Amino acid sequence: MDILQLIQSNLLTPVIMFFLFGIIAARIKSDLKIPEAISEFLPIYLLAAIGLHGGIEMRNTGFENMLVPMFAAIVLSLLFTLNHYQILRRLGKFNIFDSYALASTYGAVGAVTFSVGLSFLKDQGVTSEGYLAAVLAVLEPVAFIMAIFLTNMAVSKQIRTKRQSFAKDDASDIDMGVHDTGTKLSQVLHESLTGKAIVILLGSIVIGYAIGESGFSSIKIVFDEMFTGAIVIFMIEMGIVAGQRLDDIKKVGLFLTAFAVIMPTFNGIIGVLVATAMGLSLGGAVMFGLLLASASFIAAPAVLRHAIPQANPSLYITSALGITFPYNIIVLLPIMFTVSAIVHNAEGSIDLFHFIAKDLI
Amino acid sequence: MDILQLIQSNLLTPVIMFFLFGIIAARIKSDLKIPEAISEFLPIYLLAAIGLHGGIEMRNTGFENMLVPMFAAIVLSLLFTLNHYQILRRLGKFNIFDSYALASTYGAVGAVTFSVGLSFLKDQGVTSEGYLAAVLAVLEPVAFIMAIFLTNMAVSKQIRTKRQSFAKDDASDIDMGVHDTGTKLSQVLHESLTGKAIVILLGSIVIGYAIGESGFSSIKIVFDEMFTGAIVIFMIEMGIVAGQRLDDIKKVGLFLTAFAVIMPTFNGIIGVLVATAMGLSLGGAVMFGLLLASASFIAAPAVLRHAIPQANPSLYITSALGITFPYNIIVLLPIMFTVSAIVHNAEGSIDLFHFIAKDLI
Amino acid sequence: MDILQLIQSNLLTPVIMFFLFGIIAARIKSDLKIPEAISEFLPIYLLAAIGLHGGIEMRNTGFENMLVPMFAAIVLSLLFTLNHYQILRRLGKFNIFDSYALASTYGAVGAVTFSVGLSFLKDQGVTSEGYLAAVLAVLEPVAFIMAIFLTNMAVSKQIRTKRQSFAKDDASDIDMGVHDTGTKLSQVLHESLTGKAIVILLGSIVIGYAIGESGFSSIKIVFDEMFTGAIVIFMIEMGIVAGQRLDDIKKVGLFLTAFAVIMPTFNGIIGVLVATAMGLSLGGAVMFGLLLASASFIAAPAVLRHAIPQANPSLYITSALGITFPYNIIVLLPIMFTVSAIVHNAEGSIDLFHFIAKDLI
Amino acid sequence: MKLYDIKLLTITCEILAQKNIIDLLKKHEITGYTTYEVDGNGARGIRGQGFKNEKNVKVEVIVREEKLHDVVEEISRTLFANFAMVLYVSDVSVVRTEKF
Amino acid sequence: MKLYDIKLLTITCEILAQKNIIDLLKKHEITGYTTYEVDGNGARGIRGQGFKNEKNVKVEVIVREEKLHDVVEEISRTLFANFAMVLYVSDVSVVRTEKF
Amino acid sequence: MKLYDIKLLTITCEILAQKNIIDLLKKHEITGYTTYEVDGNGARGIRGQGFKNEKNVKVEVIVREEKLHDVVEEISRTLFANFAMVLYVSDVSVVRTEKF
Numbered sequence A, B, C: 001m002d003i004l005q006l007i008q009s010n011l012l013t014p015v016i017m018f019f020l021f022g023i024i025a026a027r028i029k030s031d032l033k034i035p036e037a038i039s040e041f042l043p044i045y046l047l048a049a050i051g052l053h054g055g056i057e058m059r060n061t062g063f064e065n066m067l068v069p070m071f072a073a074i075v076l077s078l079l080f081t082l083n084h085y086q087i088l089r090r091l092g093k094f095n096i097f098d099s100y101a102l103a104s105t106y107g108a109v110g111a112v113t114f115s116v117g118l119s120f121l122k123d124q125g126v127t128s129e130g131y132l133a134a135v136l137a138v139l140e141p142v143a144f145i146m147a148i149f150l151t152n153m154a155v156s157k158q159i160r161t162k163r164q165s166f167a168k169d170d171a172s173d174i175d176m177g178v179h180d181t182g183t184k185l186s187q188v189l190h191e192s193l194t195g196k197a198i199v200i201l202l203g204s205i206v207i208g209y210a211i212g213e214s215g216f217s218s219i220k221i222v223f224d225e226m227f228t229g230a231i232v233i234f235m236i237e238m239g240i241v242a243g244q245r246l247d248d249i250k251k252v253g254l255f256l257t258a259f260a261v262i263m264p265t266f267n268g269i270i271g272v273l274v275a276t277a278m279g280l281s282l283g284g285a286v287m288f289g290l291l292l293a294s295a296s297f298i299a300a301p302a303v304l305r306h307a308i309p310q311a312n313p314s315l316y317i318t319s320a321l322g323i324t325f326p327y328n329i330i331v332l333l334p335i336m337f338t339v340s341a342i343v344h345n346a347e348g349s350i351d352l353f354h355f356i357a358k359d360l361i
Numbered sequence D, E, F: 001m002k003l004y005d006i007k008l009l010t011i012t013c014e015i016l017a018q019k020n021i022i023d024l025l026k027k028h029e030i031t032g033y034t035t036y037e038v039d040g041n042g043a044r045g046i047r048g049q050g051f052k053n054e055k056n057v058k059v060e061v062i063v064r065e066e067k068l069h070d071v072v073e074e075i076s077r078t079l080f081a082n083f084a085m086v087l088y089v090s091d092v093s094v095v096r097t098e099k100f
């Protein structure tokens, strides 16, 4: 019931309301639209603001404490990606390409979701560890890299198998599906590491760290005070794009719809518990959980279309943007907050840590 | 003389000065231009800000008081549209299509004009009733709907008349001018009701009402404090576009030029008086008058090109944007303000109401 | 050593750090990019802010004092442009077209550089004379006009010489290089005088002067408080564009690379000294020096491609943007600041003036 | 690689006529097309300055010759009179003729 | 629907040459054209990153064969040397030949 | 003004396939091309709403007939299956045939 109240008060924030408004605008086929230049600029702005803030925080608090959570996030992200793959391939009967693409979409992180999380915490009057921005940056490519690597392995194996069973003149046919996968890996790696999200985020963290609170003061109005207003504008567009995708949810199927709700919940709550066990604050644990719960819907297509072109993009975009994103920011954030509040009031988080560790292995 | 002083001090505000600057930039054929994405975004932003502000106000003051002014605005808008049509068709000798298009352009409301009005009142240190944003939203489609309906009726009648007097093989010729007007009405209705201006305005009013003052605080800097600065930027573009149209004023003709000045003055002053009679504040009466005085130059073309494609768009855009808009924001606003100040100091507004009522019937 | 410290602390400001970040993003071939609409809008915004600020200042302080510095700036700019031409043509062995184009690129001013200079002074807690914005506006076309005039003269002379030595049937060949240069001058003049930078700058100065401090208050948040934040965003794009040009520096050659560093240093320091001699403040002398040191990389191509199409644009853009701009904002600003601080503390600036005057003739 | 002959219909018109064109194509069961915003000059004056509503758009349709005639005829009949518009047809060749 | 043969001249050039092209067309009494910004690569390197001044533009002109020759000749003579530019001509057919 | 016949290859595809196309052109030693963003509709649904990643792009390549065949063949073989894409070839004529 506490959770329901929290969901309700979350629903009445401008961020969520403008998102829902965008969905409605799309459903009634309004021509409302945030111009492309603005909606391309806003994520860059949001990431710069997040990075600057994170960097300044890290300068204040040091970054020794960051290493364990960073490592835990990477390990969890890899484990979860593998777990997603198994579920999608075995239970969901998706083909190998869609399975890897979806697995890494949900293993990856969503920068927009992270921004909304920060503004949610602000509304609750709670802070979070600044270094989580760095975790966000590092986590960005992790799931992709693994998925790409595994897909390449799988595809090479396939080719070898096929080569053995078929005559040579069929080779070109196989090529059609899996052409030059070998050489592609390094390219895609480069692409995902130099992707704009990572670059602006890491750059801003470094700059925030370098300039500190005093250097920040002259740009605080733009990169701090305007933050929530900017999210609100971006959420209109997110709502519109999500609303346009709602029709496609039918094509996504029941299994993936369930996956898009259950998986983030599972990943997110594990994240909150692990983070609590590692000593993160109430808000930090929520953000850590959100990192693991979130799915990527802007960076993912850019990387996956090149890395796994055989996968159907409308599956991973629709489920991540049309289902998981709204669920995460409206329902799961309050749930994780409640969980985090409970475990932060409880004692014996070391025991909790043991409990989770057992659970994961 | 008081009016002249007010006009002069209005002229020296950044909003008006940057508008005039834009006109000059266009006249000297400078390549200055606000990029399209920005000038498409600004009206959305302005309407969101207006709507949020209105919604929050309505939450504070309730919206019982809104019903009478809303109803009065609709009735006046319809009466004025009919009046415009008669004047344009009979006195101006415009064809039926241009007459209806112009009538509804001037019967409709201008959101940009409304924004400038709010900033004018701010400069005068006067407030206005928040629910006028809702009146703006409702008034948006009213004049269009009537004009479209009447045009369709007129065209159908025409077709029937022609069908009777001509042979059947000529039907295709008639079609060229008036093809499938019957089925179009509902489409155009949908379009004008889901137009971005109405949608963002209504949405923001609801959101403002839902979140209230406290929910607004985190986005106040973007959606309140930056408001006048944003108008200023938009006014540069408005000035440029108006300036580019100045050459077309010759084509508009003397009659329409006079109409574009006299009609808003008449409508606006009636509006101020009626609003005062209904008990609106000094500033509220000005805004009410401005709603009726303003002509639509962004929404109108989008709706009218589909609804009445036979009408010449350069007539209604040029007169609304090139003549009426500058006149309204530079000259008529101070006039209406003075009128409103006079009638608000005078007593016996009930008598006034009777006087106006007589005048209208 | 003081200079080195100042350079170091300058390096750690968000403005410079985001510029360097942009360069790095471009070098690692990230797809990071500020959308075109934003990066086209920001210079307009920056110039409006500079102009408004300058105009308001001039209203406070009068503009009698402006005439001597204005005149000095024009004279110096012309002398420097001629000086550049001689150096480039004689020592650098550039052809006549490239020499004039480069000479005027470095004789002209850079509005972005000027913005960064203002934010540099703000960081140092130093102010500058408001009328320098007007000097910026007037200086914008000066170097272009002279370069265009001289190029036209030179080309006409060439044509006449060739006409005399060749048969008439060769005339069309000559035309290919130098066609209708005669008639072009007035066109290019109009273009450079109605260029968006000059127009918005002059307009904003006038408006700032007209509205004064009190009229400015409603737009202060947008046009003053957000200024540094906006520069930071623009500097990301400047860094990216400069970074993309770094490869071209090889093509620019050693001579021009040296020119692009030495010339601004020379011009800038002369500027600081002359300004000090004329009685400008510490900060004002730095800005005056910066005007003379800066090279134009946005306005220049727009004017020079029409005025001197035979010149190779990648020479003047690359050297101005890729070399001189970073050098000016990172290294030369601190140098000029130190020089200005020294001469402002020293006495006998009249003697200094005599010394400089000798030097120049 | 065998290439097959087909027609490319290009319509340049004011942006507010785009919906009319797309609807008309749909009526003729054509769902494949490409659109982009352009500026221009013509009988109805310079277009593309000022408001977005005053831009032009190009609509390109790869279409079999059989359908082309009817589409061109209906566009000419219903839209030429009221909208800024230019239309032209060119010969192109494609790989996958079954797509069109 | 009878279609008439006519020429389509397409010029892809750096954006700062657009004015030169339009002026040249006007000189030849051609006032109908369509323009839009594009990116590109060619002999003068990649264009379209960075400043707007470094974009390309396409100018498309439907023009009768009689005028085509002179226009192409003058563009080649006066602009090819100094500007990034590519020009090509194609055959198209139109409904209202009197418009061009 | 003598004009020389050459081919114009136009590829309309989802924007995320642009890199693949450009790389493929480079592989065939073609470095001249023009690109611009467009919207569209086709077998893979409406494109151009929402994120920039979901736009289309047109890639236009003036290319000699000798090279055309191989390029078209490789695009068809490697990209048609996985990307929203349409490709067509037209005849055009140019002044400076040595540029291509």
Ligand SMILES: Nc1ncnc2c1ncn2[C@@H]1O[C@H](COP(=O)(O)O)[C@@H](O)[C@H]1O
Residues within 6 Å of the ligand: D012, D013, D014, D039, D040, D041, D042, D043, D044, D045, D046, D047, D056, D083, D084, D085, D086, E031, E032, E033, E034, E035, E060, E061, E062, E063, E100
């Ligand atoms: N001769 C032409 N060549 C290319 N495009 C044209 C031509 N004439 C008109 N257009 C385009 O078609 C639009 C509408 O033309 P119009 O109906 O003549 O005003 C113009 O704005 C141009 O974009």
Ligand SMILES: Nc1ncnc2c1ncn2[C@@H]1O[C@H](COP(=O)(O)O)[C@@H](O)[C@H]1O
Residues within 6 Å of the ligand: E012, E013, E014, E039, E040, E041, E042, E043, E044, E045, E046, E047, E056, E083, E084, E085, E086, F031, F032, F033, F034, F035, F060, F061, F062, F063, F100
């Ligand atoms: N082979 C080609 N195919 C299509 N467009 C080209 C080609 N070559 C050049 N272009 C376009 O023409 C512009 C100028 O070409 P250039 O003068 O060769 O640099 C380029 O930036 C491209 O947009």
Ligand SMILES: Nc1ncnc2c1ncn2[C@@H]1O[C@H](COP(=O)(O)O)[C@@H](O)[C@H]1O
Residues within 6 Å of the ligand: D031, D032, D033, D034, D035, D060, D061, D062, D063, D100, F012, F013, F014, F039, F040, F041, F042, F043, F044, F045, F046, F047, F056, F083, F084, F085, F086
């Ligand atoms: N018949 C057509 N005419 C013109 N463009 C088309 C056509 N069909 C598809 N396209 C374009 O090619 C893109 C990809 O097509 P598709 O692979 O069929 O989804 C579409 O989004 C359109 O931009």
Ligand code: NA
Residues within 6 Å of the ligand: A105, A106, A107, A108, A109, A110, A291, A292, A293, A294, A295
């Ligand atoms: Na995740």
Ligand code: NA
Residues within 6 Å of the ligand: B105, B106, B107, B108, B109, B110, B291, B292, B293, B294, B295
């Ligand atoms: Na009205």
Ligand code: NA
Residues within 6 Å of the ligand: C105, C106, C107, C108, C109, C110, C291, C292, C293, C294, C295
């Ligand atoms: Na200079």
